[in-house]
Amino acid sequence: MGLEHQPREQWGSRLGFMLAALGSAVGLGNIWRFSYVAGESGGAAFIFIYLLFIVAIGIPIIMAEFTIGRRAQLDVVGSFQKLAPGKPWVLAGILGVASAFIILSFYGVIGGWSIYYFLQYIGGGPPVEGAEASADFFVNFHTSPLFPIFWQLLFMTITVGIVYAGVKKGIEKSNKILMPLLAVLVIILAGYSMTLEGAQEALTFLFSPDWSALTDPSVYFAALSQAFFSLSLGMGALITYGSYLSKKEKLPGAAVGVATMDSMFAIVAGLMIFPAVFTFSIAPDSGPGLVFITLPDIFGSMSLGLIYGLIFFFLLSAAAVSSGVSLLEVAVAYFMRRLGWTRKKTAIFIGSIIFLLGIPSSLGLGTWSGVSLIGGRDIFDSMDFLASYIFLPVGGMIIALFVGWGWNKSEVLEASNFGQSAIGTIWIWLLRIFAPLAILLVFLYSVGLFTF
Numbered sequence: 001m002g003l004e005h006q007p008r009e010q011w012g013s014r015l016g017f018m019l020a021a022l023g024s025a026v027g028l029g030n031i032w033r034f035s036y037v038a039g040e041s042g043g044a045a046f047i048f049i050y051l052l053f054i055v056a057i058g059i060p061i062i063m064a065e066f067t068i069g070r071r072a073q074l075d076v077v078g079s080f081q082k083l084a085p086g087k088p089w090v091l092a093g094i095l096g097v098a099s100a101f102i103i104l105s106f107y108g109v110i111g112g113w114s115i116y117y118f119l120q121y122i123g124g125g126p127p128v129e130g131a132e133a134s135a136d137f138f139v140n141f142h143t144s145p146l147f148p149i150f151w152q153l154l155f156m157t158i159t160v161g162i163v164y165a166g167v168k169k170g171i172e173k174s175n176k177i178l179m180p181l182l183a184v185l186v187i188i189l190a191g192y193s194m195t196l197e198g199a200q201e202a203l204t205f206l207f208s209p210d211w212s213a214l215t216d217p218s219v220y221f222a223a224l225s226q227a228f229f230s231l232s233l234g235m236g237a238l239i240t241y242g243s244y245l246s247k248k249e250k251l252p253g254a255a256v257g258v259a260t261m262d263s264m265f266a267i268v269a270g271l272m273i274f275p276a277v278f279t280f281s282i283a284p285d286s287g288p289g290l291v292f293i294t295l296p297d298i299f300g301s302m303s304l305g306l307i308y309g310l311i312f313f314f315l316l317s318a319a320a321v322s323s324g325v326s327l328l329e330v331a332v333a334y335f336m337r338r339l340g341w342t343r344k345k346t347a348i349f350i351g352s353i354i355f356l357l358g359i360p361s362s363l364g365l366g367t368w369s370g371v372s373l374i375g376g377r378d379i380f381d382s383m384d385f386l387a388s389y390i391f392l393p394v395g396g397m398i399i400a401l402f403v404g405w406g407w408n409k410s411e412v413l414e415a416s417n418f419g420q421s422a423i424g425t426i427w428i429w430l431l432r433i434f435a436p437l438a439i440l441l442v443f444l445y446s447v448g449l450f451t452f
């Protein structure tokens with residue numbers, strides 16, 4: 001299939017695009033992953049570095065992705081082929097599609113858990129009375145071989161259904177309803193959590209840094225990968241979503257808006273989760289199970305706990321679906337063009353492959369927990385490591401270098417809506433030098449090639 005003259009879908013409005021991009025960014029990354037990674041990486045010092053990376057690396061790369069997609073009006077691989085034909089920059093597009101596949105495969109597992117917990121609360125709440133009960137309940141559930149896969153299938157079916165319905169009718173419409181609702185729900189839950197007795201300890205954990213943590217290289221690596229994961233960078237999603245935006249709309253405000261809202265969402269989610277973690281004396285570094293064990297405990301102790309539990313797991317499931325949709329759209333947009341198939345057929349086919357790819361990650365947390373792949377990590381963590389720690393930052397670095405050096409500067413500035421402004425020049429230099437260098441240093445530091 002050629003690259004040009006495809007009839008292309010478009011967003012109905014700029015707001016619709018922004019909410020969809022926000023829907024992609026805000027997901028399990030902000031609630032489930034942010035809380036356990038922040039917990040494992042010592043809290044406030046990690047959050048400080050994370051926010052710094054968002055501003056200095058994240059926002060410039062969001063802008064770069066929007067600019068590439070909007071100018072090319074093509075999927076993530078096609079965009080690079082069109083803007084730089086025959087050049088190796090297309091590697092960033094290929095990494096984007098690969099990351100979307102890998103991330104959605106394990107994302108679907110956690111998305112499925114969220115739906116299962118949501119339905120538990122509809123049915124009167126999980127049976128978690130007494131010490132250790134919520135941990136036992138969680139462990140029994142996620143280590144059973146087939147049961148979590150059933151919920152993963154349900155999650156993938158909903159995700160496929162939305163992508164199947166199309167850009168405007170499926171993706172835009174669902175985000176327009178979900179995103180404002182999620183914002184209200186997370187604020188209500190955080191407000192409640194802040195009344196718990198662990199609130200003070202949570203505030204200290206989240207906002208008063210122990211600077212000695214900064215001598216640990218893994219904190220930088222974790223913060224960088226969390227920034228990429230949470231902002232949906234390097235996975236093709238923002239290029240693909242940008243490609244459905246018309247030339248009339250302005251990009252810079254949208255990029256800053258998405259990054260700001262996404263970070264606020266993560267912080268408010270921290271205010272919702274950590275007071276509970278400290279109130280119930282749960283170790284903040286208890287890993288991926290954190291929200292599935294901690295929160296049912298607080299909900300179990302509250303008079304309106306069932307309703308809060310219902311709201312929370314609805315929030316988690318809905319945020320997961322809107323992000324999952326953006327990952328699936330990356331792959332579907334690419335294969336629709338490559339294979340010349342309809343959206344509907346591609347969505348079902350690619351969605352099924354990603355579902356199958358996710359099964360080992362699910363089993364790796366239970367029956368196959370003895371299997372270790374990358375550096376002693378289980379299957380699930382290996383998938384996360386490969387995509388979030390390697391593919392996303394490398395893809396992001398290539399994107400920064402492409403927009404900074406590989407693309408004609410005046411064309412970039414015009415395509416980005418910065419024009420000949422000072423801020424446009426700063427942006428270009430952040431992409432040329434700062435972002436690639438910072439990513440490289442974090443890599444070298446974390447593999448121990450140099451120390452401070």
Ligand code: VAL
Nearest residue numbers: 025027028029230323
């Ligand atoms: N950005 C999303 C999240 O934070 C996904 C697409 C990885 O969960």
